[in-house]
Structures are given as C-alpha cells and as structure tokens.
Amino acid sequence: MAHHGNRHGRSEEARRAVLRAADDLLVEKGFAGVTIEGIAAAAGVAKQTIYRWWGSKTDILLDTFLEDAARDLASQEHGTLAEDLRAYLRQLADFLTGNDAGAVFRALIGHAQHDAVFAETLRTHYLDEQRQRDRAPLDRAIARGELPKDLDIPAAVDMLVGPVYHRVLMTGDPVDDAFIGEVVEHFVKR
C-alpha cells in the first residue's frame, strides 16, 4: 500500500478499496454480511476512514451502484417504439436481476423500505435520473408522433416498468422475453 494520508484530499486508493470490498462482501455473504468492520478489514482501511467519507454501509453501496447504473442503463435508439421498449426493458430486467449491480440494487431498494431517510437519498441520487432513462423511449416516440403529446408519461412509465419490478422484487418470476413482449405489445396497442 502506498501512502498513509496526505494534507490535501482523500485517498482514491482507499475509496476504491472500500467500494470493492463492500461489493464483494454483499455478493459473498449477503446484506447482513456487509459490516463496516468487515469492509474495513477486507479493504485494509481504518474504520475511521470509512466514517470520514460515508455515513453508513448503504451509502457505500449506493456509491458503488451509481457508477454501475449510469454505465449499464444507457438508452439505445432502435427506430420504433416497440423495439425501443423491448430493448430497454430487456436491459433493465438484466440489470435488476444481475449478480453484481442487481444484487446491490435489491439491497438498496430493500433498505429503502426500512429507512425513510435513505429512501429519500436513493430517490435523489438514483431514482430521479432513472425516471429520465425510463421515459426516454416514450419521449422519442412522442417526438416521432408515435404517441400523443398529452400522454401521462409517469403513469405510462409505471405501466411499462412496474410489471418488471413486480417480478423482480415480489414474485421472483423470471423476466423472459415473452413476458417483456406481452407487456410492450399491450402498451403499444392502445
């Protein structure tokens, strides 16, 4: 390990080690296995260093998560509403159910149910952007004239992604292409 502190600003090395350790612990041992002490030990970092930069273990996981989300959920254009939606929902479902980012997402959304303050944090740092991503295919379709200008976009978003979240968070049913197809087909045929 290189340096042990310096006068101006935090150690990027320590930051990466913490994020990495938190992620690893979550995947290996589950949410209950993620502890500040465990992260500190695994990252070779002092607890105080963690407390200096983060407020809780979920703050750490959120940091990890945000990087992944921006990378994995970039919307791609496919020309038609149906194609756009199918591609986006596929991408979203894969993200939410994935072993890495998905596991972190489920941990965070689970914790948000237990902690209203964190729920607000999550909304500010993630959900607001996420809703932009969710509506992007609809915005494009409106621009193309495929959808009416007065569409209730938030409601439409809920109707599209809601079924996916329901399977991921509640039932555990697989989100296969057939299901996505039904959802999209039903939405488009309006």
Add this chain to the structure above:
Amino acid sequence: MAHHGNRHGRSEEARRAVLRAADDLLVEKGFAGVTIEGIAAAAGVAKQTIYRWWGSKTDILLDTFLEDAARDLASQEHGTLAEDLRAYLRQLADFLTGNDAGAVFRALIGHAQHDAVFAETLRTHYLDEQRQRDRAPLDRAIARGELPKDLDIPAAVDMLVGPVYHRVLMTGDPVDDAFIGEVVEHFVKR
C-alpha cells in the same frame, strides 16, 4: 398475568403480546427499532419465549401480517371487470400504503431483498395466496366471458398490480384513483 406455562403448549396470551409489541415498535420506531429485546420488554415476555416460537423478528412480523392480509384483501364482486379491478386495486393500494399493515408489508418485502431464505418463506406464506387474490377478478371475468379463456393470467396480473407496486416500493408517488383508473382502462381496452 395468569399462567406461566403448562404442558399443553404455548401461551396464547404471550403470543398476542409479542405480535402486538412487534407491530407497535415497527410503527413507532421503524424497522431498526424492532429488536427481540425490545419486543420482549414491551410484551412483558422472556426472550427465550420468543426464540421458542419464532426464528427472527421478521418471522414475528410475518405472523402479524398474515392475519391482516387475509382480513383486508378479501375480494369483492362488482359485476364488471373494470369495476372489479378498480375496487381491488384501490383496496390493494390502500393496504400497501397503510400505516399499519402497509408498514409491516414494506418491512417484510424490504427484508426479503436482503435474505433469500426469508424471501422464500414470504412467498410460501403470503405470495402464493396473494396471487390467488390478485387473479380472482380476472378469473371471474373469464367465467363471464369478458376475457378470453387463453389469457396469460400471471402476466396480466403483473401488468395490473405491477404499476401499483412500482409506485409503493420505488417512486413513492401516491396511488390515486386517477392512476388506478388509467391502469384499469388501459388493461380493459384490449
């Protein structure tokens, strides 16, 4: 307090006190404020008595929850699919966002994201019945000929309740009648 144990099994008195205490603590202090020690103290019960009959605090909350769910989610018939669905989704949304049963629900579904074993328990003890309740309006509509016999019921259920769960668990947006109306209208107009 009357008796302190007998050979014919558990004390109903203690059981009720524990469920009540767990519920109260959840509402007053949130999920983190629900501890076995706290429940025991509030219920006037020994920790060992809790561990004798429940495996964890979420098992206790699940017990509380199951009684409420059966009571509050009984499906009522209103004659038409649209009316049935509107009534049911309204009832469901009220249940999920409520201060009592809703709080317990959100705690449980949140914990299920953190603990795969508990997720399975929750599925077995709650979700399987819940899906029967969710599909009841559709089953009746099929019987009446309002919906085709070959409808993909699970997918249809996801499209109906998914948007509600998305608002409750993710966005925190209110589930008002207008929204329910849109969801139902969109579903029925197929």
Add this chain to the structure above:
Amino acid sequence: MAHHGNRHGRSEEARRAVLRAADDLLVEKGFAGVTIEGIAAAAGVAKQTIYRWWGSKTDILLDTFLEDAARDLASQEHGTLAEDLRAYLRQLADFLTGNDAGAVFRALIGHAQHDAVFAETLRTHYLDEQRQRDRAPLDRAIARGELPKDLDIPAAVDMLVGPVYHRVLMTGDPVDDAFIGEVVEHFVKR
C-alpha cells in the same frame, strides 16, 4: 421406570436417580457441569421433583456425600496413638483426594467459601460429626493414659489434620505415607 407418583410419600427411585446423576455429572464435567436441568435430564426426573426435595445442587451433593463419609471414615483401633493416627490420617487423606467422595468433598468445601449459609449447613450436617471422628484417636489415647487429660483437643486435631487439608485444598502436593509419618511423629513426640 415404574411409577409416576403415588399417593403416599416420595419416590425412593427418583431420589437415588438424582443422587447418582449429580455424582456422575460432577465427576464427568466438574462442578460447573452440575446443573439442576442436567441432573433432571440424566436422572429422567422432572425439575419440580428435585426442587420439591432439595434446595440447590449443593444440597444434592451433600446428600450424596454424607452417605459416603459415614461409610469411609469409620475409625479403627490399632492399640497405640501413633498407629491409630497414622491409620486415620491415611484413611482421611485417601478420602479427601479420592475420585468420587473426594471430588464431592472438594466441591462442597469450595462452595462453602462462596456461600456462608451453605457453610453453616455443611458444618451442621458434616463437620460436627467429622470432628468427632477426628478426635476419636485422641480420646482413646487419653483414656489409655497416653495423652494428658487436659489436652486442648480441638487445637490438637487442627495440628494433625490441618497439614493434610493444606496439601489437599491449597498446594495440591501428594499426601504420602512419609508426610503422614512426619506429622504423626512430630505430634506424638511431645
């Protein structure tokens, strides 16, 4: 097992089983391994039956012990003071250091250091008789004229048995015949 209670008095069977179980547990697992629950389980007896007849685990051990002590410490006459003393101290040392009665004795005398009430119980039920046994050789010697009539018998007893107890309870040194010989010789040569 024969009966489960009867209308006329306690079960001798249960009593023997309890004493035996307590003794066995002490030898196998040491004093900390002797618990009322353990005794009850090992004896196939209900805890309540134990509490009905004994006040504590040391009371049970005391019961066991008293039977052994009366049997193993009966004084024998050998004709001369020196021989009598040598024989008695040998017998005493063997008793105190033995694996069965000795273990119980050490447990009891140990507990007496921790509990003044039990110390008094032990004095009443054991020590008073024991002192009679201790002084018997001296009484006989006085009767034979080998020792003066005005001998301070309690002090003399302390000087004879004290060294033995010191080795048993404090130092753990072996109480061999040579040592007993020295003690007796020194006492007799007065």
Add this chain to the structure above:
Amino acid sequence: MAHHGNRHGRSEEARRAVLRAADDLLVEKGFAGVTIEGIAAAAGVAKQTIYRWWGSKTDILLDTFLEDAARDLASQEHGTLAEDLRAYLRQLADFLTGNDAGAVFRALIGHAQHDAVFAETLRTHYLDEQRQRDRAPLDRAIARGELPKDLDIPAAVDMLVGPVYHRVLMTGDPVDDAFIGEVVEHFVKR
C-alpha cells in the same frame, strides 16, 4: 472520563475501575453477586473491555488479590524462631480472615476447588510466592542454627500453616493468639 482507547494499549483507568468494582461487589453481595455484567455496570466500562483483558471473573479477582497479598504478607524479622513464627502466623491469619483481601482469598481458593485449570493458575500466580513467604522464618532459623539443615521444610510449613488454613477454610473457628501460640510452641519444642 477522559479518553476512550488509544493505540498504545489499555486504559489504566478502566483497569482500576474494574478491579475496584469486582472487589466491592464481592464484599457487598458475595461471590454469586460478582458478575461480569455487574462489574461492567459498576465500573462504567463495556463488557468487551473486560473480556479483552481478563478471561473470567476469577481472573479479575486474582488480579486484585495479588496486589494485596504482596503488600500484606511481607515477612518481618523478630530475632527468634518462635517470635518470627508467631508474628508471621498472626499476620497470615489476619490476612486470610480479613474482610477485604481475605474475602477475595476465600473466593479464589473456593473456586480453585471447582476448576482445575484455575487451581493451576492460582498456584502459578500466588502459591509459589506464598510458599517462599511461608518458609522464610524457617530459612532464617536454619541460617541462625536454630533448626537443623536437613529439615523437611515443605512438611514443616504444612505443619505450621495447615492448622491455620484448617480453621479458616473448614471449621470457621477463630484463629486467636492462644491457638497460634500452641501451634508455634509445639513446633519449636522438637
């Protein structure tokens, strides 16, 4: 309270508070009243801090005891064997029967009867030094020519202190000057 831990090892403040609390509890409530929880509460210390430095409550009491023993049992020279012995046995008896160090001693020697591992610890940390103190008057007498060079010192020590321990640990009889006088007189007149 000032500091709460630092990298240079333990808090002397916490250590003193624990020893003091253990001692106080023993005197006030007896051995059974000495619990780790009680000590921690009385000392204003966390249980973990106790477990970090001591293995059991008897280890704590032993620590207390060792400081007292070294202080209170220093041998003093009085010129003759008889005087030396009388003074030393008086000092020893006072120490063993005292309300402070004596109570701790009796608790420890009692526990040693219940726990062979602790008995060994007690021997290593206390008894070995104590035997040096016990024999000091005899060593001096041999140096002065008052006692033969080939004296069996361990046996002689047992004969001198054994009667005292017998009274303290077994009979509870008072160890008065008359008794000490008899023991010494009998020993010296050889």
Add this chain to the structure above:
DNA sequence: ACTTAAACGAGACGGTACGTCGTGTCTTGCG
C-alpha cells in the same frame, strides 16, 4: 530543507443487541 496539518492504519473504548443457558415457578394430566 523545514514546518505543518490533513488523511491515514491501527485499535481500545462505551454501548446495544444478539442468541443461548440455567434458574426457580407454574400448570397440566397420568398413575
């Protein structure tokens, strides 16, 4: 180069809760 101050690894501290064990009390139904 020399001082200085922030960030660091380390780890002891006062706490809270955990899940377990044993206590002594009770209630029930059998023999």
Add this chain to the structure above:
DNA sequence: CGCAAGACACGACGTACCGTCTCGTTTAAGT
C-alpha cells in the same frame, strides 16, 4: 398426591458491530 413434562419470566453469559476517540506515521503544500 407425587410425578414427568415442559412453558414461562428472568438474569447472565460471551460475541459481534456500532460509532467515537486517541495515537503516531505518511505525505505534500507552504514556507
């Protein structure tokens, strides 16, 4: 009416983490 069975309230156990607090070291910016 004594007994086996066993549930109960209680208290302590020893452990795991929490978040806070020194401590002495490392490092780069500002003398």
